[in-house]
Amino acid sequence: MSAPTLKIGLAGFGNVGAGVYRNLEKNRKLLCERTGYHLEISRIAVRNREKARLAEAPTELFTENLSDLLDDPEISIIVELIGGTDQAFDLIKGALERGKSVVTGNKALLAERGRELFAIAEACDRPIHYEAAVAGGIPIIKAMQESLIANHIQSVTGIINGTCNYILTRMFEAGLSYETALAEAQELGYAEADPALDISGWDAAHKAIILASLSYGRWVPCDQIHVEGIENIRSEDVNFATTLGYVIKLLGVIRLHSETRSIELRVQPSLLPVRHILASVKGVFNAVAVQGDLVGETIFYGSGAGADPTSSSVIADIADAAMWTRPNPGSGLVTHSLYGDTLPIGDSISKYYLRVDAEDRPGVLARIAAVLGENEIGILSVIQPEEHEADTAPIVLMLHYAPYRRILTALDQIALLDCVRGRPILMRVEDVG
Numbered sequence: 001m002s003a004p005t006l007k008i009g010l011a012g013f014g015n016v017g018a019g020v021y022r023n024l025e026k027n028r029k030l031l032c033e034r035t036g037y038h039l040e041i042s043r044i045a046v047r048n049r050e051k052a053r054l055a056e057a058p059t060e061l062f063t064e065n066l067s068d069l070l071d072d073p074e075i076s077i078i079v080e081l082i083g084g085t086d087q088a089f090d091l092i093k094g095a096l097e098r099g100k101s102v103v104t105g106n107k108a109l110l111a112e113r114g115r116e117l118f119a120i121a122e123a124c125d126r127p128i129h130y131e132a133a134v135a136g137g138i139p140i141i142k143a144m145q146e147s148l149i150a151n152h153i154q155s156v157t158g159i160i161n162g163t164c165n166y167i168l169t170r171m172f173e174a175g176l177s178y179e180t181a182l183a184e185a186q187e188l189g190y191a192e193a194d195p196a197l198d199i200s201g202w203d204a205a206h207k208a209i210i211l212a213s214l215s216y217g218r219w220v221p222c223d224q225i226h227v228e229g230i231e232n233i234r235s236e237d238v239n240f241a242t243t244l245g246y247v248i249k250l251l252g253v254i255r256l257h258s259e260t261r262s263i264e265l266r267v268q269p270s271l272l273p274v275r276h277i278l279a280s281v282k283g284v285f286n287a288v289a290v291q292g293d294l295v296g297e298t299i300f301y302g303s304g305a306g307a308d309p310t311s312s313s314v315i316a317d318i319a320d321a322a323m324w325t326r327p328n329p330g331s332g333l334v335t336h337s338l339y340g341d342t343l344p345i346g347d348s349i350s351k352y353y354l355r356v357d358a359e360d361r362p363g364v365l366a367r368i369a370a371v372l373g374e375n376e377i378g379i380l381s382v383i384q385p386e387e388h389e390a391d392t393a394p395i396v397l398m399l400h401y402a403p404y405r406r407i408l409t410a411l412d413q414i415a416l417l418d419c420v421r422g423r424p425i426l427m428r429v430e431d432v433g
């Protein structure tokens with residue numbers, strides 16, 4: 001039986017909206033296998049239909065009228081990616097009241113009017129999905145809603161504004177002044193022409209409010225968060241912090257005071273010990289550390305913005321909204337045959353570390369190198385410590401990319417050389433990131 005089609009109304013075709021359209025098309029088959037639906041964007045609302053677009057979509061899908069999405073009875077999911085707080089609010093309210101599910105990435109709207117919106121959603125018995133509203137592509141919302149549900153959340157500490165993190169990283173690593181780092185961020189498209197929302201700390205504050213509300217089960221009003229931006233940080237602060245063993249990060253901090261049950265909520269530039277894992281979050285990347293009473297510390301890291309990472313979250317929410325309509329939610333694992341079989345281990349390729357304990361005499365290295373050469377394995381570097389025990393010397397070779405099968409053959413041959421003592425030690429040099 002072919003999969004049923006679920007029609008989606010997409011409001012906004014800017015950075016994120018166009019990314020969602022493009023990536024829904026790109027991974028259409030996979031999403032159909034995983035959700036059991038053809039997810040089809042059947043209408044797209046924009047401000048100006050004539051504008052050049054970041055993705056190609058049939059012109060007949062476009063409208064300048066948001067109500068065309070609301071009034072289409074075939075559309076069951078509305079995706080709000082227009083930003084702002086007034087028309088977006090009306091759109092979401094209208095969708096919920098018409099029995100449609102909602103997906104949004106609008107942190108400003110949720111922070112400012114989440115209380116009202118979720119009350120409407122409750123009354124209409126329809127969900128609002130908002131994974132993209134905090135930390136772009138990082139699945140922090142669902143982690144907190146589902147995977148960490150068993151925990152009292154003790155604290156959430158986040159680097160949740162990529163623009164500020166980029167500026168601070170460049171001030172630390174390249175010694176740039178605040179002004180130069182900001183100009184560079186704007187040039188690279190990491191900061192808006194008007195960067196006020198980011199550098200004032202308010203974009204991070206909107207996200208912190210959502211995380212606090214999610215952690216503690218009530219919407220925190222915007223006037224109850226303390227917010228400071230990074231505008232006053234100067235190169236000398238960066239230098240002093242470095243001397244003292246710290247880095248400066250704009251942190252969103254949400255902390256439960258268990259004695260009083262009160263919630264500390266703030267966004268401030270803060271000093272972090274250089275060895276702390278959040279100190280290594282650089283450039284436009286985001287990370288959120290969540291401390292739960294059962295799980296301890298967990299850390300979520302990834303891209304906090306950008307069309308592809310953010311559309312990953314939006315599409316996940318669309319899939320969730322689709323699954324929500326299904327009578328049978330499934331067993332927890334969807335099987336399909338879009339991918340191939342398990343790769344034989346001998347075909348896997350990497351670089352390697354090889355330590356050979358061998359007799360300390362001339363010509364040994366050449367014999368080992370000859371075996372590697374016969375097996376078409378390149379040597380990247382060789383280390384042999386001058387000081388070693390008696391007549392046996394360790395030789396460490398860093399080897400170039402090669403199939404594991406070839407390396408094992410070479411290893412067997414090296415182990416048989418009469419100048420080699422014991423079985424050589426082999427480890428992969430893993431390609432990560």
Ligand SMILES: NC(=O)c1ccc[n+]([C@@H]2O[C@H](COP(=O)([O-])OP(=O)(O)OC[C@H]3O[C@@H](n4cnc5c(N)ncnc54)[C@H](OP(=O)(O)O)[C@@H]3O)[C@@H](O)[C@H]2O)c1
Nearest residue numbers: 012013014015016045046047048081082083105106305306
């Ligand atoms: N950019 C990111 O990396 C990112 C990450 C996470 C969350 N978000 C959130 O996602 C949302 C969208 O961000 P974006 O970067 O994609 O914004 P954007 O590039 O400015 O795009 C906004 C889109 O909405 C349309 N639009 C605005 N007002 C409208 C109206 N009244 N009726 C119909 N269409 C309207 C615009 O139409 P025109 O094109 O015709 O002007 C445009 O296509 C925002 O809430 C943002 O906070 C963004």
